[in-house]
C-alpha cells in the first residue's frame with residue numbers, strides 16, 4: 001500500500017505503477033494503438049456536467065440496485081480482467097473476496113490466472129464464515145468463444161456447476177487490438193502462472209502464449225497474447241452464437257462490447273438478457289467512441305427491453321452518477337481493480353470499491369437524489385447542450 005492511504009482512484013494508479021514490473025504494468029494500462037479511445041473514456045465523463053437539485057431530504061440514501069435477478073449494494077460492479085495474479089499472488093481470489101464483502105457483482109475473465117472453481121470457493125467463504133443467511137455472492141463468468149466448441153462448452157458447463165449466475169459473452173474481440181507496449185515487450189504470461197481455466201480442463205497447451213504460428217491480422221510482429229487470441233478465439237462468430245449458447249445452457253446471457261443502436265437492437269432481437277456497453281477499456285478498436293458517449297444510442301436501440309450496463313473510464317463516483325443519469329442500470333470497473341489489487345490485495349480492492357461508493361453517495365446527496373430511481377436525464381448536461389442548445393430541446397421536462 002502507498003505510504004498514505006489513497007483518497008481517490010488515481011492514487012491507487014500511481015502506487016500500482018511504482019510497484020508493478022514493466023511487462024505487467026504495460027499490459028494492464030495500455031489501450032490500442034494511439035490510445036485515443038482509452039483517453040476519451042475518461043475525458044468524456046469530465047466533459048459532462050451535473051444539474052443538482054436542492055432542498056431534498058438526503059439524510060438517508062439508498063444505493064441498492066438489481067442486476068438481473070440479484071440485489072447488490074450499489075451499482076458499482078467489477079468488470080472481467082484477465083491475469084490478475086500478475087498484480088497480486090492472491091489475484092482473482094482476492095478480488096472475489098472483496099466483491100463478496102462489498103456485496104457486489106464480480107465478472108470473472110475466461111483468462112483468469114485462478115480457476116473458476118477456486119474463485120467461486122473464495123467468494124463464498126467470506127459469507128459462509130459470517131452470517132449463514134447472507135445470499136451467495138453475485139458472480140458472472142465472462143466467456144471467450146473458442147474455435148473449438150468443445151472447449152467452450154466445457155467452460156460453460158463448469159461455470160454452471162461452480163454457481164456462476166450468468167454468462168458475459170465478449171463480442172468485441174475477434175482479434176486482439178494492437179497494443180504497442182505489449183508488442184514491444186513481447187508480452188507473455190510469467191512462467192509461474194497459467195490461464196487456469198484452460199489448464200484445469202487439461203488444455204495446458206491452449207494456455208500457451210508464444211509468438212509464432214497463424215499470422216495475426218494487423219500484427220507484423222505480434223505479442224504472445226495477440227498470437228494466442230488468433231490461434232484460439234473464433235473470429236467467425238455471428239449472432240448465431242447466442243442461439244448456440246442458449247442450446248447448451250439456461251444461464252442468462254449478457255453481451256459485452258456493444259457500442260451502437262443497431263447492435264443493441266440486434267442483441268434484443270436475438271434474445272440476450274442484458275447488454276454491457278463497452279469498448280474493452282479502449283484496448284480493441286482505437287478511435288471508437290467513448291462508452292459514455294455511445295450509451296445514449298444504445299439505450300435508444302434497446303428501448304427499455306433489456307437492462308444496459310456500462311464500463312470504461314469510470315474513475316469517480318460522479319462518473320457512475322452520470323452513467324445512471326444517461327440510462328445505465330449499473331457500472332463496472334476494470335483497471336482500478338487491478339491497481340487496488342496490486343497495492344493491497346483483497347483489502348485494496350475493498351478500499352477502492354468503498355471509495356467509489358462513498359463518492360457516488362455524496363454525488364447523489366449533492367444532486368438531491370436519495371435513491372437511484374431519482375437520478376434522471378435532467379441531472380446531467382452534455383457538451384452539446386452546454387454549447388447553447390436549450391436543454392428543453394433535448395430533454396422533455398418532467399417536473
Ligand SMILES: Cc1cc2nc3c(=O)[nH]c(=O)nc-3n(C[C@H](O)[C@H](O)[C@H](O)COP(=O)(O)O)c2cc1C
Pocket residue numbers: 027028029041079080081082109110111142170256278279280281282283311312313314332333334335336
Ligand atoms: C488488463 C485488462 C484485461 C482485460 N481482460 C478482459 C477479459 O479477459 N475479458 C473481457 O471481456 N474484457 C477484458 N478487459 C476489458 C474490461 O473488462 C473492461 O471492459 C475495461 O477494462 C473497462 O475499462 P476501464 O479499465 O477503464 O474501467 C480487460 C481490461 C484490462 C485493462
Ligand SMILES: CC(C)CC(=O)C(=O)O
Pocket residue numbers: 082111176225229280283
Ligand atoms: C487475454 C486477453 C485477450 C484478455 C483481454 O481481454 C485483454 O487483455 O483485454
